[in-house]
Amino acid sequence: MPIIVNIDVMMAKRKMSAGELAERIDITPANLSILKNNKAKAVRFSTLEALCRELDCQPGDILEFVKEDK
């Protein structure tokens, strides 16, 4: 998928564990893992909002578009 989720980077910058982040944004650790491993098919605005709020960043810091080689 050409959209890459860079939560790990932001989590490392904020020194926040996956469990803590999952609890703060009110999603299950399993769902956070899906998001971290780029297996998610869509992200709700409410989840993105919570992520940006807790990680103190912009959506662009979390999501990245990478062109696929054809």
Added chain:
Amino acid sequence: MNIKWTKERSLLLSRALTWAVLALAIAVLFLIPIITIWYDNVSGKEPIMPVLTVCFYLCDILAIIALWELKTLLANISKQELFTERNTRCVRIISWCCFGVAAVFAALTFWRLLALLVAFIAAFVGLILRVVKNMLAAAAELREENDYTI
């Protein structure tokens, strides 16, 4: 006596009926020579024992395959696994079994015209199941998308 009809009881009835019909289909497999002789006598015209035997064996095998898939489908439903790829596959196999029976009976039409009616009914059921399969595949895709929306 007032028995309350629930979803679980309905499913149990479906499963029991499927098992009963599956047992019957397996029993029929051993009785095909007798059934063929009887049918060949009552259906009149020229005797076509070998053709009838092949047709009945093919249809019974297809019925057993379809019933086995139906049993798997019902087991998955009872496990709350509804819109999955496995279930779509089950319905697709059942649909092809119906088309298979339709083809067998369509071939039998050369000897017994009444077989055309059975072929038409089987093809019609197969077609309906195919549409259900398409719907189930779309539902499975939607469920997956929903599951992976965080």
